[in-house]
Amino acid sequence: MRENLVLIGNGMAGVRTLEELLKHGSDLYNITVIGAEPHPNYNRIMLSPVLASEKTINDIILNSHEWYAQNNIELITGDAVTEISRVKKAVFTESGKEIPYDRLLLATGSNPFIIPVPGAEKDGVIGFRDIHDVETMLAAAREYKNAVVIGGGLLGLEAANGLMKQGMNVTVVHLLDSLMERQLDKPASAMLKASLEQKGLTFMMEAQTAEISGDKRVTGVKFADGSEIEADLVVMAVGIRPNIELAQKAGIYCERGIVVNDTMQTYDPRIYAVGECVQHRNECYGLVAPLFEQGRVAANHLAQVGSTRYEGSVTSTKLKVTGIDLFSAGEFNEEEGDEAMVLQDPASGTYKKLVIRDNKIKGAVLYGDTMDGTWYFQLMREGTNIADFRRTIMFGQHDLGDAGHGDAQVLALPDSAEICGCNGVCKGDIVNAISKKALFTLEDVRSHTKASSSCGSCTGLVEALLASTVGEGYDEKPSKKPMCACTEHSHDDVIKAIKQHELKTMPAVREFMEWKTPDGCAACRPALNYYLLANWPEEYKDDAQSRFINERAHGNIQKDGTYSVVPRMFGGLCTANDLRVIADVSDKYNVPEMKVTGGQRVDLFGVKKEDLPAMWKDLSDAGFVSGHAYGKAMRTVKTCAGKTWCRFGTQNSTGLGVKLEELTWGSWMPHKFKLAVSGCPRNCAEATIKDFGVVCVDSGYELHVGGNGGIKVRVTDLLCKVETEEEVLEYCGAFTQKYREEAHYLERTAPWVERVGLSTIKECVVDNEEERQALYQRFKLGQMYAQIDPWKARAEGEASYEFTPLKIAG
Amino acid sequence: MTNIAMKKEIENWVEVVALEDIPALGSRVIKTDTMSIAVFRTASDEVFAMKDECPHKQGPLSQGIVHGTSVTCPLHNWKIDLASGEALGPDEGCTNVFPVKIENGIVSIDFINR
Numbered sequence: 001m002r003e004n005l006v007l008i009g010n011g012m013a014g015v016r017t018l019e020e021l022l023k024h025g026s027d028l029y030n031i032t033v034i035g036a037e038p039h040p041n042y043n044r045i046m047l048s049p050v051l052a053s054e055k056t057i058n059d060i061i062l063n064s065h066e067w068y069a070q071n072n073i074e075l076i077t078g079d080a081v082t083e084i085s086r087v088k089k090a091v092f093t094e095s096g097k098e099i100p101y102d103r104l105l106l107a108t109g110s111n112p113f114i115i116p117v118p119g120a121e122k123d124g125v126i127g128f129r130d131i132h133d134v135e136t137m138l139a140a141a142r143e144y145k146n147a148v149v150i151g152g153g154l155l156g157l158e159a160a161n162g163l164m165k166q167g168m169n170v171t172v173v174h175l176l177d178s179l180m181e182r183q184l185d186k187p188a189s190a191m192l193k194a195s196l197e198q199k200g201l202t203f204m205m206e207a208q209t210a211e212i213s214g215d216k217r218v219t220g221v222k223f224a225d226g227s228e229i230e231a232d233l234v235v236m237a238v239g240i241r242p243n244i245e246l247a248q249k250a251g252i253y254c255e256r257g258i259v260v261n262d263t264m265q266t267y268d269p270r271i272y273a274v275g276e277c278v279q280h281r282n283e284c285y286g287l288v289a290p291l292f293e294q295g296r297v298a299a300n301h302l303a304q305v306g307s308t309r310y311e312g313s314v315t316s317t318k319l320k321v322t323g324i325d326l327f328s329a330g331e332f333n334e335e336e337g338d339e340a341m342v343l344q345d346p347a348s349g350t351y352k353k354l355v356i357r358d359n360k361i362k363g364a365v366l367y368g369d370t371m372d373g374t375w376y377f378q379l380m381r382e383g384t385n386i387a388d389f390r391r392t393i394m395f396g397q398h399d400l401g402d403a404g405h406g407d408a409q410v411l412a413l414p415d416s417a418e419i420c421g422c423n424g425v426c427k428g429d430i431v432n433a434i435s436k437k438a439l440f441t442l443e444d445v446r447s448h449t450k451a452s453s454s455c456g457s458c459t460g461l462v463e464a465l466l467a468s469t470v471g472e473g474y475d476e477k478p479s480k481k482p483m484c485a486c487t488e489h490s491h492d493d494v495i496k497a498i499k500q501h502e503l504k505t506m507p508a509v510r511e512f513m514e515w516k517t518p519d520g521c522a523a524c525r526p527a528l529n530y531y532l533l534a535n536w537p538e539e540y541k542d543d544a545q546s547r548f549i550n551e552r553a554h555g556n557i558q559k560d561g562t563y564s565v566v567p568r569m570f571g572g573l574c575t576a577n578d579l580r581v582i583a584d585v586s587d588k589y590n591v592p593e594m595k596v597t598g599g600q601r602v603d604l605f606g607v608k609k610e611d612l613p614a615m616w617k618d619l620s621d622a623g624f625v626s627g628h629a630y631g632k633a634m635r636t637v638k639t640c641a642g643k644t645w646c647r648f649g650t651q652n653s654t655g656l657g658v659k660l661e662e663l664t665w666g667s668w669m670p671h672k673f674k675l676a677v678s679g680c681p682r683n684c685a686e687a688t689i690k691d692f693g694v695v696c697v698d699s700g701y702e703l704h705v706g707g708n709g710g711i712k713v714r715v716t717d718l719l720c721k722v723e724t725e726e727e728v729l730e731y732c733g734a735f736t737q738k739y740r741e742e743a744h745y746l747e748r749t750a751p752w753v754e755r756v757g758l759s760t761i762k763e764c765v766v767d768n769e770e771e772r773q774a775l776y777q778r779f780k781l782g783q784m785y786a787q788i789d790p791w792k793a794r795a796e797g798e799a800s801y802e803f804t805p806l807k808i809a810g
Numbered sequence: 811m812t813n814i815a816m817k818k819e820i821e822n823w824v825e826v827v828a829l830e831d832i833p834a835l836g837s838r839v840i841k842t843d844t845m846s847i848a849v850f851r852t853a854s855d856e857v858f859a860m861k862d863e864c865p866h867k868q869g870p871l872s873q874g875i876v877h878g879t880s881v882t883c884p885l886h887n888w889k890i891d892l893a894s895g896e897a898l899g900p901d902e903g904c905t906n907v908f909p910v911k912i913e914n915g916i917v918s919i920d921f922i923n924r
Contacts, residue, residue: 448900453887519835519853522875522882522889545835549873549884557884561870806827806840806849 003102010035013275014107020299051162119212141166144232156237327373330363422454527745566629571657572600599636617795640684651696653679706753848872865903
């Protein structure tokens, strides 16, 4: 027998919860939705662009009537609920309907606050809340000339901008001396005011409204100081109040909002509440972002799956006024003991301020260039220690790509500008998909447009577009990002559980951590396989079917389905005989193309999969092992000419390169891992853009970590300087093992070092000898199992089914 | 190459491989004169066959990771439903599927009724 679930409030929060519930495929409920407005669910945060004629009402509908019908949801619009009877377990509507419920979801939103001054009830005095208000404003703009907006906050300024675009003379009246004082510090506020004035808005600051004058319809606004201005339309945008009237009447416990616990239940366990009507842990949210997480939690609870809890949200804001780029989050006015970093360029109209306390970001205000807003916001929410990159933090994110998509000033770009260089996706495509298909998350945008779904270097740009298109409704990636759609748990949760609870097989991990799918997906299986392998090298048996094809077939799949073969040449050294063998093998298997790789090896392209084992046998017989050029693994050690030949060389750099490669080859890693050794600071082996680089100097060896030369060149950080080759090997093994044990799968050392902080790594690998040696020992233990040449094994018949096609005779 | 004796049962069913010779959550490839066909085995020993070509850019689906009753293409991560050959999620496209039956541990494919 299905239960009745009734949703009061056909808005974003409530319907989002239903969408999450439907995702569970739950058929526990007959669902009825009751909305006071005559429309299906629309995107309320897009009302400003509608008012500014940048979008139409149809553009902002999120769920059409068909959506309700397809999902068997009964939709009642234009009929307000007047009473909830908890005794009868039913709700009553204005038109006299009685609808029984077993579970009730309240999503009644909020009401604009109307200042209680004389005349506030006159015609032409409205709030800015729903489609009806927008229609009233558009109608007024056709007939009248003068508009007054009371309130210089986010909503007020968006209303003022829209009315001005409709041709009205708009005056913004603000009680305080600076605009958006809850989001902006004084300098940013002054810049905003100046640019809005330039656009044509008039401001009256520190003005207290005393009375709305006029007969039936408003004709003016009078102030406390006795002055008066003309007004044909007054928009009150001074704030919102949670709409708790119904709940209060029904005796549900309310304070400022309807009080809910961490599973979004009210004091009546049959009744849930989400969105702006809610008060959770003493917070009421007036923004849309928190409702995504609230909706997920309420839906999980309603579907009786999982035990997720809502723990509150940290919010950020963006102003949706075209041409004005503004971002704000957290505490942006410094208090005693805080530090403020400010970067201001009046000529280009940019202003950036970060408030720092104990090396953590407490707040940020960005004006003119908000590109890095999402990054600062993430650092803030995750409480990242920024000590290691304080010097460069104002210039934005290190590993945010600049290859393949031109200028980073994304909002100023034309629609035709290519954002994702991998998949050829332009700005216009992304913005259209976001608004037409009502996308709210980075994942949504990736799956619909493919932008940033390959190398990911344009992720920051796509996020910036998402944030500017949907404003504060953008569902930022939660600070604890689930590993994939199969689980609620993050990479860190999984890594921790594997160690702590000694989970040693994939089914054990999935069962213990309540995976939603029986055998995972293409994203989590390789990750779990790696984590288990890295943690239990002696016991865990590698699962070939959980490896990406390159690692399963031990070659790089090319776009035509052939493979490439890269034999290992330790330290890049080779002999004439080595090259002769490679040449012979190429002839024998008709290799169509050979080239030298960036890591100083020879790449043989275009090999048929079924030829691989035989080819490997020939190479293996001549002493070659796999180059692992295909894997999330240790790749190559690049070396320079070295002391034997080079007049500048110090130390035996090439020999050290060979030793390092002998130590590390065969090791599986969270991502590809490259090394280099240069014989002098001229650094011909480019060691300072490698995951682990050694620069030999006369007095010893400099060890550099966390560099890469890919999407965004990141120069290494200096780990330390050591005196002997033995130390180089030990530090290298220890650093590598720390990365292997703690980084997220598919996270290279560059972002890993930035995420955990160089000082944390130094404490462990440099300062703590015992820890270093333990890491080194664990690395060597793992290598005992990893340094079995996969090519030789397959040449001898292992996994032959992988390479042998079935043939139908006849 | 392994030659599997062809034995026609009813006109178009062809025995192709023993179930145990397909790795669970894995695949084998049949090369015919005209095309390659991927034969997938799920965790629960269901078997599906389809043309070894992703509807997106003809990537070899047989080389992808199998999960549930779908496979993720190794080239650009399109997810294809094994039963229908349809692309899942917002992607659109379809690959030919072939009827499959398993008798006495032997997998047969109907090559005509795709």
